[in-house]
Amino acid sequence: MFKKHFLVLGLVAVIVLLSFSVSMAAEVIKIGALYPMTGRAGLYGKDSEAAIKIALDEVNAKGLVKGKYKLDVIITDDQSKPDYAVSVAKRYITSDKVKFLFGVISSAVGLAVTEVSKDYKVIFIGTDHAATDLTAHKFQRYYFRVSNNTYQSMFAGAMYLKDMPGWKKIAYIGPDYAYGRDQWLELRYGLDKLGVKYEIVGEFWPKLYEPDYTSYITAIIRAKPDILVAGFWGGDTVAFIKQAKAYGLFEKMKYFHPDAGGNYELFAAMGDELPDGLILSARHHNNWPPTKENKAFVDKFYKATGRYPSYAAQGAYAGILFIAQAIEKVGNPNDTEALVKALEGMKLKLPEDPEGFTSYIDPKTHQIVQMQAIGVTEKNDKFPPAKKMLGNFKVYPADKLMPTDEYVELLKKTKK
């Protein structure tokens, strides 16, 4: 009886001592993250969460600034609601004393949270939302984005189309809100800049989360475009492709979806059903670049969760690494101004960087500059449950994809 008590007591003592020694060893720097964890976008939140854990393990294993600091991330479900996210972000800063705001999938939430970051002078690392505005005319100096924006992917798309022979007529379908509208604006801007001649034969605006695209599909087929550009994300892409397949849409035109079409969740959800020859891209690919860094990241993710990551994971992973490197460089997590300076122009080798290229943050706009790879669907069962993945990649140089000043002016004029 006594023995047992002693054993328990001893155990408690050891645990207390251990936790003490840990907390004595390193000061914890808190990061306040906002991700959707429920509903359709919940997948991106859950994947980001898993990637954050992977990054934290790597960073905290040796600690920051010679073991003086450790990172900790609090995640709250922002429900993709901007007004709720703002109140959480403020609570993070005023009550939880976070040093960084982090994450966000929805651009509308991003635009709301960047105001909080500006007002409270707290650095906000955007990991996934893609609205160009945030690093253009809505730019503020405490905001940094570590994934590509829609301008970058759509401009790469325009370059792809320029090199593609034998097309003239083009149509667009995208969700009826800012994200869908921006992509189409940016692609046309890119095509005009590159001097490509084209004829628009249709624009279609289903609502976000539209369950049934049948009537859109028949109308698109009637418009007879050579290329159908799509601006969906997530489940909407899946539903559209499933429904369009039975109408033979993919035999009648090229399907071109350069911002979020190549997200892994599409491949996972559709398996064998996915048609070959769709031209897609995403902000991160599980099978490109074929570097060991990318493979290591994807494998680690698979080991941790039992599934392969959607593109959101890599952004979250990158965000934590950027924060760690900035703190390492400055040596003091409280000196926000110095951290901003350190992040400007910072270079970091990320899983999605091909051989010979390193991602960096543009000092002027705080937008990460990365290569964009556009591929074509083909058989590949190395990432189950997907049966098809992208292949035959064409890679577009990062420095060509930054929004021009002229475009930023255009944004200022067309959007308040």
Add this chain to the structure above:
Amino acid sequence: MMNNIKGQYIGWIVFFIVFMSLAFLNPTEHTINIASKILVMGLFATAFNLLFGTTGLLSFGHALFFGLGAYITGMVVKSYGAEVFIPMVFLGGIISAIVSILLGFLCLRLTGVYFTMLTLAFAQLVWGITIKWYNFTGGDDGIQGIERPPLFDTFSSYYILILIVVFISMLLIYIVRSSPFGMVLRGIGQNPKRITFLGMNVYRHCLFAYVISAFFSAIAGGLFAGIDGSIHPNLFFWTQSGGVILMTILGGLNSFFGPLIGATIFIILEDVVIRQTEYWSFVIGVIMLSAVIFLPKGVISLLDFIQRLRKT
């Protein structure tokens, strides 16, 4: 009846003391933020319940008025500066009231679920237009950085402003509810035919209640614009209309303070539970389910229960 009035007195005093003392207890910014939202949503729910709790007419489109109030204040302040903030809150109420006359004219000819769905349709239409009319409303990016009015430009002083406006507004709604007019409304809820036989116009009474309700919903929306300085089209969305319905029923729709209590519970639950767990939806669902089963008159019946305990 007498006892009831005394109960209401106590309600008002408790309401004022609780929210006033919050301002002096050296609260954190987050506490004030949450308290501000409770007051604003409480006013919204109380205004909504002026129609629902008396006549039983369920509007599924009250977000239209809340959103209108928020957007009128937000957009004008954004263009002309914070000096016009307070006048705009009231202008928002008046414009909303005018809009509600037009809508009420169409919707109140309908009854039951048809009324509910028609109000929903109008609100959704306005939501859609707000998203599409990018150059005017800012689309689904919403409006950011709305300044608070001068003199009330800190979070704590703005809270005082909210408290004053909400308190006065709720008093006015209370006066309306307990006036003969309010009695007629309740009569309509019980038996509209009897009201007609008594020579009174059901339609006109409902319209009047609808307009008052819209006015105060917009006041709440206008105040909301200043809390975080950030508003979005989802203020017009059906989930916002749905939220206020749920708050009202949870709190207790037959009691004046029920909606305010419902709003308090909703907002505190949302804040506390989501902070703790990713499975907040499950937890809140279970709490709500238990409340429905065990508190058949809404959470406010807990108070009756306590009162009964004291008497025995």
Add this chain to the structure above:
Amino acid sequence: MEIYISQFIGGLSVAMLLFLVASGLSLIFGVANIFNFAHGSFYLLGSYIAYQTISLFPNFWIGLITATIGAGLIGAILEFIFLKRLYGRVNEGPFQILLTYSFILILDDAVKFIWGPEYKTIVKPDILEGSFVIGSIFIPKYNVFIIIVGIAIALLAWYVLNKTKAGMIVRASSLDRTMVGLLGVNVSMVMTAVFGIATALGGLAGAMAAPLRTVTPGAGIEVIIDSLIVVVLGGLGNFWGALLGALIIGEVNAFGILWIPQWASLLSFAIMIIVLIFKPQGLFSKSR
């Protein structure tokens, strides 16, 4: 001309799927007068149960059956344990809203907890793969299947509700439960059965929609408003009304997309406004 035919047929299949999803709500809300906000959650459950079944026994039809029975059973159990307690309470209607909303919160999270956040898919059975091609018009076989099932459900519902004793009891119960009870009918069991059948229809719709849509948490709440529109447009308590409502929404959208694509996403609400202004009790108004 062909374009109109192909838009029309497209609209028809949109309409039938809408009707199928809404049919359960039409029964429980329209006929039995019980509001089920969580109808979409049973639709969601149906998709997932079918997915689970098919991943164990790779047969689409077994999946349809288990989804229908599973969603129906869960619905009946929830009605029996919880909803039953509300009957006859003051403000019964409002509390039905609140209770069934809590079902949404619980079921949506349960789905995410059990099956994870990833998108799932169900593959169409081979026999329904591909399309009938007439000239340049494509009609996917699966859409034809949906149209047939939709019509079958409408016919069956009409027959059961209007021509059988069980249907009469259900309709009578929606008007006055006490009265029907006094006549010696076990109203309580009738209500449980009706709720179960309604949620089973929701589950069937979810399983049938899964090969065309995305199976993901949160998909349930997205169908509820569309279903409500369909049920109310035609006038409560009438399956033919719901069918007509779905047809109008489907076809107006199909041609709206052709002529005014930029406003297509708002058409459903515009239709509802126009219909209810001119027909304040829905298209097939019945005095109740």
